[in-house]
Amino acid sequence: MPYPEESQGFMIDGPEPYADFKKRWFKLKPFEEHDVDVKVEACGICGSDVHTIGGGWGPKNWPLCCGHEIVGTAIRVGAKVTNVKQGQRVGVGAQVYSCGECKQCKNDNETYCPHVLIDTYGSKWPNTGIISQGGYSSHVRAHEHWVFAIPDKLETNVAAPMLCAGITAFSPLVRNGAGPGKKVGIVGMGGIGHLGIAFAKALGAETWAISRTRAKEADARKLGADGFIATSEEGWDTEHRFSFDLIVNCANSSKNFDLARYLSVMDVHGRWVSVGLPEEEGQVIKAQNLIANGVLIGASHLGSRKEMIQMLNLAAEKGVGTWIEAIDINEENLKQAMTRMTKGDVRYRFTLTGFDKAFA
Amino acid sequence: MPYPEESQGFMIDGPEPYADFKKRWFKLKPFEEHDVDVKVEACGICGSDVHTIGGGWGPKNWPLCCGHEIVGTAIRVGAKVTNVKQGQRVGVGAQVYSCGECKQCKNDNETYCPHVLIDTYGSKWPNTGIISQGGYSSHVRAHEHWVFAIPDKLETNVAAPMLCAGITAFSPLVRNGAGPGKKVGIVGMGGIGHLGIAFAKALGAETWAISRTRAKEADARKLGADGFIATSEEGWDTEHRFSFDLIVNCANSSKNFDLARYLSVMDVHGRWVSVGLPEEEGQVIKAQNLIANGVLIGASHLGSRKEMIQMLNLAAEKGVGTWIEAIDINEENLKQAMTRMTKGDVRYRFTLTGFDKAFA
Secondary structure (H helix, E strand, O other), X not given: OOOOOEEEEEEEOOOOOOOOOEEEEEEOOOOOOOEEEEEEEEEEOOHHHHHHHHOOOOOOOOOEOOOOOEXXXXXXXXXXXXXXXXXXXXXXXXXXXXXXXXHHHHOOOHHHOOOOEEEOOOOEOOOXXXXXXXXXXXXXXXXXXXXEEOOOOOOHHHHHHHHOHHHHHHHHHHHOOOOOOOEEEEEOOOHHHHHXXXXXXXXXXXXXXXXXXXXXXXXXXXXXXXXXXXXXOOOHHHHOOOOEEEEEEOOOOOOOOOHHHHHOOEEEEEEEEEOOOOOOOOEXXXXXXXXXXXXXEEEOOOOOHHHHHHHHHHHHHHOOOOOEEEEEOOHXXXXXXXXXXXXXXXXXXXXXXXXXXXXX | OOOOOEEEEEEEOOOOOOOOOEEEEEEOOOOOOOEEEEEEEEEEOOHHHHHHHHOOOOOOXXXXXXXXXXXXXXXXXXXXXXXXXXXXXXXXXXXXXXXXXXXXXXXXXXHHOOOOEEEOOOOEOOOOOOEOOOOOEOEEEEEHHHEEEOOOOOOHHHHHHHHOHHHHHHHHHHHOOOOOOOEEEEEOOOHHHHHHHHHXXXXXXXXXXXXXXXXXXXXXXXXXXXXXXXXXXXXXXXXXXXXXXXXXXXXXXXXXXXXXXXXXXXXXXXXXXXXXXXXXXXXXXOHHHHHOOOOEEEEOOOOOHHHHHHHHHHHHHHOOOOXXXXXXXXXXXXXXXXXXXXXXXXXXXXEEEOHHHHOO
């Protein structure tokens, strides 16, 4: 067999026992003319993986191999593939397919496709019913639309988390006008948020990091933040009242979150866009809380192929890089990393490495 | 005394006893160089008046004279007034002053001024502490920025409700791109909503009325609606999934309102903008409900002077008119109108008339 029809990865069978990874073979979807096989060389550990593995986002198509911040080598490309060349270094993010035919897909909104939306892991492929599996593995298979050339200047381990964390922060920034003359805030300085700060600055916006305490202030400033707000201090909301054009909320939890207070710092028709999906119940919103400044509240889901390419090029050009802690992929390290992630104990992203060793 | 320093109006002392209007004299703010005195000839009855009078929006600066959909004659203009000529037919809406100096005021966002925002009734004027009083009265006094020439083609009684209901619907339409090629919905066919339908159509949008039942369908189509959705019927959300660019929510109540279902008909990054301020508790929103289409939820407050002028001209040009029931202003009629308003028993706005008789 010249090409793999199966991949080998670290899977779990459900939330219990916690983070009990087991190396197993799993079946890939049948290879089609627009597909690309990627031999994984690095994979970031995303908050989504942690929510999924812990069961916080509810039942999933177990067993699962997580991981959707992938960089590797395109080892096989389908007959009709034009975006990718065999042997090229490429990335795969959190989605591997959409219908490609609808208004949304044709309008650079393919991550919002209402018809077919296949996540990199945990989705059922139409026709075959095979469950998609992620990058804690030897190989992934994706439609070429979702496979992105990595610019030479970006290191593999640093680029990997950009494929999900990076684009998750980048898309709402560019879609909501982050740039010169705009005051932009990033709430929550984790994997997504730290890239949000770096990209907001790279786009030319006046960039503010917004965190509970000042513990991460020095890091925020190194990442490019022009200003820093610690929400545990008095008076920040009064000081910044009616001033932000955009805040991208990257917080992973909505616990004890006084949304009305945050909204009060938005300028008229400013945008409050959430990219996290907290496990807690939502927040009560009254029109009364929105009317003083006519603020708009929204959410954002990944970003288009065009935005992904724009982001990778901007990162290469401006030297934007993920702050990573590289760890070799194996059962023990995965379990430890998951546990540390739930405590926010990483600055600011784990990248899994050593795939050759794990899948020799 | 050549000009009135007091005005006479129908006031109430609080929510109890309900709608117990009493004709009284009240003091106007001191007349200043940019002020205009308007002798009232017609005044719409706004939902705000009903919420205020019934106590649903909480404590107010009692006693109060409501009314902020005013048309009348400018009988006195301050020395520095340039917008209005004495003797001109003019309108006054729900706001009569803002600071005029801040970024928001200079940016056509004067209805969101964070510094000084004086509602037509119930606000305390700086310096004097005099409470502003509305148009259920013989005269109102307003800063010229908030006084608008009424185009000849618009009838006084028909124009009056446009000063609040009209602009409340119009501003979010123009600010969110309602026009040719856009699919726009109006939820709630009352005083604001019926003008929303007419203005959305006048702006060239594909206009849909959205109501619980089909009781108002014929009216909606007369107002210009291209389509009608009855949300008590099955399947409407599936049929219109991912299709609306903008919905202006004019509903006066959020009772039994399944927001997630409404949001599911929005296209990617569509806008759901509420202009009503229901008395009920707000709605729980999770990022999960917003992420499928990246919808933005907002609220809107009145509209700028520029938009008011644009709206009045568009109404004159396209023949947009409020559907009114005219009633003479007196204690009994006011009480009856309030009671009917709480039941939605008017198609679609009361305009008070007969001011000469009431304030002879």
